Amino acid sequence: MELRIFSYLPNPRIWKATIAARLCGINVEVVGAPHTELSQWLWDFEAHLMTEKERVDHRSFGRQSRLGFGGDLLYKTDSFLNANPFGTVPTAFNPDGSVGIFESNSIMRTVARLGTGACSLYGDDAYSASRIDGFLDASLVFARDSQLYLLSLLSGNVTSNLHGAAYQALHTYLDGLNRALSPDRTYLVGDTLSIADICVVAELALFLRERDYEKVLSEADLERITGPVLYESYPLITDHFRKLCEHEAFAPDVNSYVKKYW
Ligand SMILES: N[C@@H](CCC(=O)N[C@@H](CS)C(=O)NCC(=O)O)C(=O)O
Numbered sequence: 001m002e003l004r005i006f007s008y009l010p011n012p013r014i015w016k017a018t019i020a021a022r023l024c025g026i027n028v029e030v031v032g033a034p035h036t037e038l039s040q041w042l043w044d045f046e047a048h049l050m051t052e053k054e055r056v057d058h059r060s061f062g063r064q065s066r067l068g069f070g071g072d073l074l075y076k077t078d079s080f081l082n083a084n085p086f087g088t089v090p091t092a093f094n095p096d097g098s099v100g101i102f103e104s105n106s107i108m109r110t111v112a113r114l115g116t117g118a119c120s121l122y123g124d125d126a127y128s129a130s131r132i133d134g135f136l137d138a139s140l141v142f143a144r145d146s147q148l149y150l151l152s153l154l155s156g157n158v159t160s161n162l163h164g165a166a167y168q169a170l171h172t173y174l175d176g177l178n179r180a181l182s183p184d185r186t187y188l189v190g191d192t193l194s195i196a197d198i199c200v201v202a203e204l205a206l207f208l209r210e211r212d213y214e215k216v217l218s219e220a221d222l223e224r225i226t227g228p229v230l231y232e233s234y235p236l237i238t239d240h241f242r243k244l245c246e247h248e249a250f251a252p253d254v255n256s257y258v259k260k261y262w
Pocket residue numbers: 013064065066067068069074087088089090102103104105143
């Protein structure tokens with residue numbers, strides 16, 4: 001194992017690392033459980049489902065969640081918070097747990113850096129690597145509005161402000177991505193697949209979860225943001241997304257997940 005990732009599962013954010021790992025032959029261990037079960041887990045390098053006794057013994061580790069866990073108490077050890085001072089999942093660790101890596105884009109970067117000898121997913125020089133970073137940063141800007149919107153749908157308290165911000169964020173993101181691929185580029189950066197392409201697929205796949213909340217949207221008198229209009233307005237990036245979903249390194253994570261949304 002060259003990298004361990006702890007997260008709720010499934011989580012499209014960890015696909016960034018698992019897709020890169022498949023391409024570079026890096027051995028990534030994924031540990032976790034469905035979202036609703038992580039409040040019963042010890043958040044740690046040795047993360048696991050706690051016994052009743054452990055829940056009592058580890059009471060002092062109980063911390064109020066901030067985002068995405070409905071305010072539940074989460075059992076984060078001091079060493080977990082040392083590894084990831086922001087206390088979020090996914091969190092990754094080096095093999096002996098002495099280094100923690102947080103933010104899914106940086107976890108993916110770790111895999112790409114570990115795999116440099118086997119494949120080049122992170123550019124060939126300082127310029128191309130930095131251009132890739134630009135796409136990762138733009139993706140994180142999009143991801144923030146996307147996350148707040150999806151969490152509000154999940155908890156049934158979506159507002160027109162959150163919906164409007166997500167709408168703007170998605171269109172800004174797709175517009176830039178579509179332009180980056182025009183007139184007929186195969187990949188976002190250079191002539192080969194990079195972690196920029198991987199990151200974009202994961203973030204767009206995550207946004208498709210909007211489709212699970214048609215009822216919540218209609219009760220709030222709001223329209224779905226995703227739909228055929230996106231393919232018509234941004235054909236290059238939507239085609240790129242569809243093609244990569246079928247790619248052999250992406251398909252094991254992405255294919256069955258996105259199929260239900262086509
Ligand atoms: N931008 C981060 C997002 C991670 C994040 O916000 N995770 C939330 C769950 S969606 C979390 O771990 N919350 C823990 C808490 O609320 O204490 C990434 O890409 O890794």
